[in-house]
Amino acid sequence: MRFKPSDFRTLAPILAALLWHPSPVHSAKLFVGTTVGVIVSIDFNDSYVNQIADDFNAAPLPTWQTITRSSLLISTNEGPQGGRGSVVSYRITSNGPLTWISKQDALPGAIHAAVSPNGRFVAAASYYSNGVNIYPLSGAGVLGPASQNLTYTLPTPGIVAARQETTHPHQIVFDPSDRFMLVNDLGADLIRIYTVQSSEAGVIPAAEVAVPAGFGPRHGKFLRMDNGGIFYYLVGELANAIATFAVSYTADGNRMNLTLTKRVSTYGPLTPPARNPRVAASGIEISPDKKFLYVSNRGDSSFPGRGGSTPSDSISAWGINPDGSLRFLRLLPAGGSTPRHFSLDQTGQYAAVALQDSNLVAFFQRDVGTGLWPDKPLVAWNSPPGPACVTWL
Secondary structure (H helix, E strand, C coil): CCCCHHHHHHHHHHHHHHHCCCCCCCCEEEEEEECCCCEEEEEECCCCEEEEEEECCCCCCCCEEEEECCCEEEEEECCCCCCCEEEEEEEECCCCCEEEEEEEEECCCEEEEEECCCCCEEEEEECCCCEEEEEEECCCCCECCCCEEEECCCCCCCCCCCCCCCCCEEEEEECCCCCEEEEEECCCCEEEEEEECCCCCCEEEEEEEECCCCCCEEEEEEEECCCCCEEEEEEECCCCEEEEEEEEECCCCCCEEEEEEEEEECCCCCCCCCCCCCCEEEEEEECCCCCEEEEEEECCCCECCCCCCCCECEEEEEEECCCCCEEEEEEEECCCCCEEEEEECCCCCEEEEEECCCCEEEEEECCCCCCCCCCCCCEEEECCCCEEEEEEC
């Protein structure tokens, strides 16, 4: 059988349709903690967000969530004004909703929690109570009563009087060696270092590292470079700055040293906007390929609203050099007001931004080559009021 040229023209669209395969739709589940008492389970798939379920067991202020063991979620609850907070554990079901496991009282203002690398305990930092609680964690995800209560005092207030009148533990971080726990103390301008006990659910004080006065340590991230170098990047909420520390260990591994190598503005060479109230740096993320770092800026309105839309705060994008130093790329839009927290998915292709004062979670498609994303989000999901934390499953 012979085909004429006209036959190929007729068959071409059919053959193309048979050979073409559409790109798979990205689908992922996330959890959004809010300031109105609810943790929302959502499904994101490139073009829309579907709300799966909500949970109020960590009410009234479940403003931080972290996932461990792939299906265990730990949430803090700041508690009512002046009242006790709590730490809650959940099992993540296969289709996304949360199943409550256990709950323990915490100090007022429980604002952040992290699970120890050995999985034996959860450490929770309480911003308003000058301390950290340690909770044993069972293999089934059950939290035990606090086994350690670490409390701090500040003999002399810091130079930012309104925010450094006392100690304010803001975040718990574990180092890449899994042997040390860090507490970023915004009020005391300190990084408090503890040794993680290998046989018990607890820690031992090891050292304190002072940061520049008025820096206000908030959140930090460790990065182990492919060339062997280890760095700790720390956000200064009060100074709107990023501090880079070189990390080293003694030969026996029993002591960790942090050496400040560089401090830069979260705006790079740009002038931080003059605002009242002042702008305040917040979250930090590092891309999965270790090439880019991001820090969110709250209250700067760096991107003016267009066509009736409201202004957007910014997220500063940085390239990470082989020696650990940072090079400023540009400011990226956050998608709205007050990006208290943001996170990247495991592929690094998507960023989700919790916009506390816009009541939105904005999803951006990220260029993994340049590290940047466009001005307009793929989706801006209308969240329950006060989204404060957004965590990818």
